[in-house]
Amino acid sequence: MAKHLEVEIKRLNKRILDIGDIVVEAIHKALTGLQDRDPNLAREVLDLDRRIDRAEVEVEEECLKVLALHQPVAEDLRFIAAVMKINNDLERMGDEAVNISEHAIFLGKSDPIPVPTRLHDMAVASMRMVKESLESFVNGDNQSARRICIEDDIVDEYNREVIDEVWKMMKSNPATIERGSHLFSVSRHLERIADHATNIAEDVVYMVEGKIIRHRAESYSHQKDSTS
Amino acid sequence: MAKHLEVEIKRLNKRILDIGDIVVEAIHKALTGLQDRDPNLAREVLDLDRRIDRAEVEVEEECLKVLALHQPVAEDLRFIAAVMKINNDLERMGDEAVNISEHAIFLGKSDPIPVPTRLHDMAVASMRMVKESLESFVNGDNQSARRICIEDDIVDEYNREVIDEVWKMMKSNPATIERGSHLFSVSRHLERIADHATNIAEDVVYMVEGKIIRHRAESYSHQKDSTS
Numbered sequence: 001m002a003k004h005l006e007v008e009i010k011r012l013n014k015r016i017l018d019i020g021d022i023v024v025e026a027i028h029k030a031l032t033g034l035q036d037r038d039p040n041l042a043r044e045v046l047d048l049d050r051r052i053d054r055a056e057v058e059v060e061e062e063c064l065k066v067l068a069l070h071q072p073v074a075e076d077l078r079f080i081a082a083v084m085k086i087n088n089d090l091e092r093m094g095d096e097a098v099n100i101s102e103h104a105i106f107l108g109k110s111d112p113i114p115v116p117t118r119l120h121d122m123a124v125a126s127m128r129m130v131k132e133s134l135e136s137f138v139n140g141d142n143q144s145a146r147r148i149c150i151e152d153d154i155v156d157e158y159n160r161e162v163i164d165e166v167w168k169m170m171k172s173n174p175a176t177i178e179r180g181s182h183l184f185s186v187s188r189h190l191e192r193i194a195d196h197a198t199n200i201a202e203d204v205v206y207m208v209e210g211k212i213i214r215h216r217a218e219s220y221s222h223q224k225d226s227t228s
Numbered sequence: 229m230a231k232h233l234e235v236e237i238k239r240l241n242k243r244i245l246d247i248g249d250i251v252v253e254a255i256h257k258a259l260t261g262l263q264d265r266d267p268n269l270a271r272e273v274l275d276l277d278r279r280i281d282r283a284e285v286e287v288e289e290e291c292l293k294v295l296a297l298h299q300p301v302a303e304d305l306r307f308i309a310a311v312m313k314i315n316n317d318l319e320r321m322g323d324e325a326v327n328i329s330e331h332a333i334f335l336g337k338s339d340p341i342p343v344p345t346r347l348h349d350m351a352v353a354s355m356r357m358v359k360e361s362l363e364s365f366v367n368g369d370n371q372s373a374r375r376i377c378i379e380d381d382i383v384d385e386y387n388r389e390v391i392d393e394v395w396k397m398m399k400s401n402p403a404t405i406e407r408g409s410h411l412f413s414v415s416r417h418l419e420r421i422a423d424h425a426t427n428i429a430e431d432v433v434y435m436v437e438g439k440i441i442r443h444r445a446e447s448y449s450h451q452k453d454s455t456s
Contacts, residue, residue: 064309071299081292081312088313167406174402178395184409188416 005070012062012083013138019055019090020134022048024127026097027193031123034104034186035115042101042108052094059087075207082207086137089196093130096189096196103182103189113179116165122158122190125151129197136201142208148201155194162187233298240290240311241366247283247318248362250276252355254325255421259351262332262414263343270329270336280322287315303435310435314365317424321358324417324424331410331417341407344393350386350418353379357425364429370436376429383422390415 026048033041063084066072072080107113129151136144163184170180254276261269291312294300300308335341357379364372391412398408 064305067295067309068301068305073296077292077296081295084309084312085316088316163409167409170398170405171402174399174405177398177402177405181391181395181409181412184412 002070005066005072005076008062008066008070009076009079012059012066012080015055015059015062016083016086016090017134017138019052019059019087020130022052022055023090023093023097024130026052026094027100027123027127027130027190030097030100030104031120031190033101034107035120037104037108037112039105039108042105045097045101049094049098052091056087056091060084063087078207078210082137082203085203086134086200089199093193093196096193099189100186103186107179107182110179113169113176113183116162116183116187118158118161118165119183119187119190122155122162122187122194125155125158126190126193126197129155129194130200133197133200133204136204137207140204140208142205145201145204145208149198149205152194152198155191159187159191230298233294233300233304236290236294236298237304237307240287240294240308243283243287243290244311244314244318245362245366247280247287247315248358250280250283251318251321251325252358254280254322255328255351255355255358255418258325258328258332259348259418261329262335263348265332265336265340267333267336270333273325273329277322277326280319284315284319288312291315306435306438310365310431313431314362314428317427321421321424324421327417328414331414335407335410338407341397341404341411344390344411344415346386346389346393347411347415347418350383350390350415350422353383353386354418354421354425357383357422357429361425361428361432364432365435368432368436370433373429373432373436377426377433380422380426383419387415387419 026045029041029048030045033039033045063080066080070076129148132144132151133148135141136148166180166183166187170177254273257269257276258273260266261273291308294308298304357376360372360379361376363369364376394408394411394415398405
């Protein structure tokens with residue numbers, strides 16, 4: 001690999017990890033803001049998202065520059081293609097964290113209702129998936145990446161449990177319907193964050209194995225967004 | 229532009245338009261299946277989605293081949309980068325159509341509830357946005373693309389109206405809560421389809437103007453997923 005290209009690839013690796021850290025912080029703050037009914041945290045999530053947005057634009061421009069200047073082939077080309085897609089998924093995770101914050105702000109202004117503990121579990125699992133998917137990316141570890149695709153099923157299961165719990169609350173007390181539907185939304189945004197982490201893991205498998213595992217049901221039992 | 233590269237670019241243009249046609253058909257069938265309570269249409273959507281998935285994998289592999297073989301620069305490079313992203317958005321739209329069908333199947337088996345007419349309007353607007361965004365892509369028409377970014381606000385407004393209508397139904401008759409939440413989901417999947425069309429339009433603006441308009445609030449008043 002040409003020296004310059006090697007430097008660029010290291011730099012892009014680092015940038016993706018940095019964005020990942022901000023994304024995890026945003027998810028954490030969004031959920032804490034919901035649980036603690038703290039609107040200041042929601043505002044912090046908005047600031048973090050702006051940083052993610054700026055970083056995404058910069059990384060995309062860097063990728064195009066690398067493609068134009070170094071004209072990478074084979075695995076280097078697959079690496080750049082993966083960075084472009086991962087970058088996009090991270091940016092959308094930031095948007096999902098903002099969406100969660102918006103629901104947190106609404107719920108913080110309303111009479112309190114119980115927040116299902118499974119929402120917390122979903123957030124923890126999603127943050128873990130984001131971290132692990134990015135680690136598998138920088139380490140080129142396709143085995144870990146394949147495990148992450150399976151972890152997504154756990155988040156889907158939690159999502160079903162949240163939906164059941166909130167439905168019961170709504171049915172027993174129709175006054176909670178509006179607030180309950182905000183909890184549904186939070187759950188679905190967390191589920192989408194896990195979906196994006198799964199996309200990243202799939203990109204890692206492709207990058208390492210040169211094989212597209214998306215849409216191949218036999219490779220793992222993940223099915224996108226089937227319950228929401 | 230080298231002759232071979234020109235041929236490849238024309239071929240990719242055509243393929244993207246073909247996938248777009250299947251996506252529009254899938255959205256149309258998903259909504260008709262919901263309105264007509266017809267599970268056969270849901271199965272057809274699944275078949276269409278499989279075709280979209282296969283086409284996505286092929287287009288991505290073609291893009292990587294073009295990058296490796298022809299090493300395009302400047303506008304050709306931006307074109308290939310745009311194809312890769314648009315391809316991804318189209319694939320996700322197919323997933324959203326499948327999600328709508330799953331809710332349609334559930335609702336088709338349950339006692340009927342009124343389907344808000346605004347859901348139909350959302351589907352029509354989303355399909356129009358998909359078509360227009362792809363037309364703006366093949367024509368390199370950044371002005372149309374900018375208009376599509378604004379159209380997304382209309383879909384968001386329809387989404388709010390659907391939510392209001394369904395909430396009212398749920399409150400006046402708690403027996404409809406579970407079925408109503410499926411309508412919420414349909415609405416949100418349509419909204420996400422419109423978001424993906426907006427992503428495509430943004431990619432067209434970038435491709436034509438070499439300028440990233442995502443995250444730049446001043447360029448248009450679109451805000452992603454703010455109401456769901």
